[in-house]
Amino acid sequence: MPLTLTMLSFHSPLGSLTHPKPLQTLNPNPALRFLPPVAGTTYISGNDAGLRFREKLLFLEHDLGVNSLRALSLNPSLRSAPLSSLKSLSSLLSSFGLLQSDSSRVLSLHPSLLTADPSASILPAIHFLLDTVSIPFLDLRLSINRCPRLLLSSVPDRLLPSFNFLRGLGFVGRHRITARTTVLLISDVEETLIPKLDFVQSLGFSYTDTVKLVLRMPSLLTFSVEKNFRPKVEFLVGEMGREIVDLKEFPQYFAYSLEGRIKPRHTMMVERGFGSSSISLGEMLKASDGEFRERLLEMRLSSVGEKL
Template identity: 65%
Template sequence: MAMALPSVPMSARRRRIRSKMDVPLLIPLAMGALEFLLLRIPPSPAPPPSPLRHRRRAAAAAAADAGILFREKLLYLEHELGVDPSRALALNPSLRSAPISSLRSAASLLLAFGLLPSDASRVFSQHPHLLTSDPSLSLLPSLRFLLGPVAIPFPHLRSAVLRCPRLLASSVPLQLHPTLLFLRRVGFVGPRRITAHTALLLVSSVERTLIPKLDFLRSLGLSDRDTNKLVLRSPSILTFSVDRNLRPKAEFLTQQMGRDAVELKAFPQYFSFSLEGRIKPRHRMLKESGLAMPLSEMLKVSDGEFRVRLVDMRLRKFDEYWEDNS
């Protein structure tokens, strides 16, 4: 006998069938609700830039700006100051980082004291460290010293600087002032005071340059007074080298020419003439002719005039010989 299955109430069966029918309808509704919710959710913020990347970009921008400024500096040095940038940078590496305003300040100060742009070019080409030095601590004290204690007239200041740009690169308390005091003791005062033509002596070292040269002149038999008079009459002697100029010429004067060093008192400019180019050739011509003349007459005249005088002296000597033997 077959076993009877339990019966399911009709209301429950209808609910089960309805729920199976509603599933396909609920899926689209759920998807739409999800999209709606996604639209309502704000987007996530972008991640902050990497600090390393930011620093790299900033460094690249700074490098580009620095390159532009450096090129501008090179153009200013070459075209406006007339300074060779390569040489200036080699002698003064600080120029690479110095602002162009410091270069302009140094140049403007020289122009304010009467120098021309071409003069500034000469000064900075020889002493490029002045371009990066504080002008109020480097250039200005030297310029004021030349105008003040040295008493070089303002119109002559440019001439003094052009003859010796090193004047503007020398320390006033350590170099210029001590040397000025020494030169005044030698006799460079009053009518013989330091001028634009002799201001270059101020850059000489008293101990290493000036005193050894004065000592050498005294070793020739000159007194202190005569030595001082000699350099006052011919200040350029103090710029000559003892070994390359003074000693060879003094030895030739006394040993080869047979003259006394006392003659230098009358003609101290002897040391200014070339030993090989003028002194030796003219002494040889006089010696070959058996003649002699004072140092000043022997050296100051041109070659043509010297030959004319030499011919005149030969004729006079011949006339004297003829008269004595007639």
């Protein structure tokens, strides 16, 4: 007699094929129940991983004050960084005297610090500032805030060579590197510091005068030759008709905006009939807008009085 579907389902050891038993009620192989887990294996459910990632994002946003989306975009390694490492970093920065707002700014500017190995970059830089440069501990906060890149700079490849070069240049004694000038330490000697000194000398200054200028105004070594020095010198000589020697008396000229301060002040003088020799660079640039207008008015009245 031929087999029928009814007969097969009745006699099948797997149960009825017309009404199969749900999979969740099937017992697994008893031999597999008691196998120990593979060593080093961590089982994390999708929900747990998601919660941990969300917790990390909340810590970045609310505790560190960092834009998590921007940080993840600039530093993809942050995605796999454990929350514990971020908390340790926060505590480390706090131990240097940084406020929460300071850490927020530093980490927002340089998200790579969020996954940096403190023992390889941050701590060597801190020890260098304290022990070699002799920055007082209470000034660390100022130094880091002024130049967060110090924490990412290699001591043997960048900070130490620059420090030795600057000391040889004359940054010792009362001109020593301080928390306000540690920004100079991140500059490459061959590619940044020397070319800037060479440019100043090319203007006609002796080496001695060049050194005196940068010691008097260390920020000169932070300005770009092409974006600052050259266009301002060309305007000083070509448009204002002044002498290079004026820079020796007032090197702060390079710290003022060409478009926002220098050109407008020069235009005001020309419109009122005054030549470049009528007022010094310092008098022209240091005064506020109101004070400068008053100064020009006084000069105008004085000029009229002399003619009478």
